[in-house]
Amino acid sequence: MRVLIVTTWLPTPSSPATGVFIERDIDLLARDHEVHVVHLSSAPAPSAERAWGVETIAMSASNPLSVRSAARRLAPMVERFDLLHTMAASALLPFRRLRSATPWVHTEHLSGILAPETLPLPVRLALPATLRLMRRPDVVVAVGDRLADAIRRSRAGAVEIVPNAVEHLAQVPERRSLTAGRVSLVAVGGLVPRKGPDIAVETTAELARRGMDVSLRWIGSGPMRDEVEALALRLRISDRIALVGTLPTERVLEELAAADVFLLPTAGETFGVSIAEALASGRPVVVGANGGQAEFVHEPDGVLVDGRTAAAFAGAVERVIDLNATRTAAEIAAAVRARFTDESRRRGYARVYADAVAHARSRAR
Incomplete structure (x- = not known):
């Protein structure tokens, strides 16, 4: 399947820890699909070597003009792919008025949905509108039960769970004794x-x-x-x-x-x-x-x-x-x-994509 992945969170040279979990999701999806990744950002494109490339489209979530400009560039791109996959809440903004038969999956990680008090005030005030945008994709993916439950309170459509990737060494490293204090x-x-x-x-x-x-x-x-x-x-x-x-x-x-x-x-x-x-x-x-x-x-x-x-x-x-x-x-x-295994996550996304395709077909009738 040809998948257009659009995200506002990815590691960059100036912010190497931002969106590492999204990068790992894309790595997983690229095993089974042909992915094209669009990074909505004013930062330079990530420089790390990957099996997939990144196209950067300039956008600031707080600037309506830049969101509108990104939307104009993205709309015709969506039609060239078998599935649209947005990742991170702010990536939904350019698709607010999207009208397309293309199946649409959204993956959400925003911690502020569970703990709004931790968000900056402008983001907290925008949270209800953000949750309304999550009604639009065919399937929304949450990384855990609690986040899924919170999203379901604002959305009638499918919400499924695919956990984040958990990296670890092949062998569990031994622990040392703590008897010395x-x-x-x-x-x-x-x-x-x-x-x-x-x-x-x-x-x-x-x-x-x-x-x-x-x-x-x-x-x-x-x-x-x-x-x-x-x-x-x-x-x-x-x-x-x-x-x-x-x-x-x-x-x-x-x-x-x-x-x-x-x-x-x-x-x-x-x-x-x-x-x-x-x-x-x-x-x-x-x-x-x-x-x-x-x-x-x-x-x-x-x-x-x-x-x-x-x-x-x-x-x-x-x-x-x-x-x-x-x-x-x-x-x-x-x-x-x-x-938390890669294979269970891989099966989870295969199920999500199949559900999104089925839902898109039903709404196109």
Whole structure:
């Protein structure tokens, strides 16, 4: 099948972590289909080597004129493909008035649908209109049950679930003994308020105050870097904190393998890719309770934390260490590795595409 994929989220040289999960979805779809990818962005086209190419069309979601210009370019393109697949809510904007018999699938990842309070005010105000746009595709794909339920409240049509890709090493890396009392924490996520890097630093300070020889390595970048460094200095734990920056997937997996516990005081996730990847690496997790990660984080593999306080997360770290004192990395990794596989995702998208084609035929009658 010839598939036109249109997205506003893809990694670029200036933002290498943006939309990595979408890039992985496209890699998966390209195994079975001939894909043409359009990136709606003012940034330069991604430079990474891939099995598929990328065409960039300039568009800013906040500029109606640029959205209209993108719509004019995209409309005739849609007719040349067997299926249109939009990815990320803002990619729907140029198709607001689309009238086409082409089957249409949309994949959504927006965490703010589950936690609107984490969105910037303009995006939060636009959320009802965004959800209305999700009524238009033949099938909408969500990455988890909670996101699917939220979308179904605004849409009568089909909503199906295909989880995000979860990367991991072929073999589960062994865990080291924690009997010596030294604990290495790792976090993966942007240095942004929703991910809670400040709470992670405060949690590290609280654990050190309780007598634990603890350190934290944060993988990811963002606007809170200076604030987080200043907080660590103020709490006198700068020597325990390392802000590593953005790393490629293979390096992230190495960081997970070198750690003892994954910590992410997130305010909300649609799925929680890094959380799943930590579990698949055989590392117990301590994470915020709000979001799609609650579907696959269960004790003893991980602890969900309701309150976003250092005391709550420090207690959860102590608990997850106790729960896993005698467990192997393979035991911790087993459930997530069995649940999230490329083959199950591949079958899921095959089902979604077949459903979209059937629905498009029925509406064309």
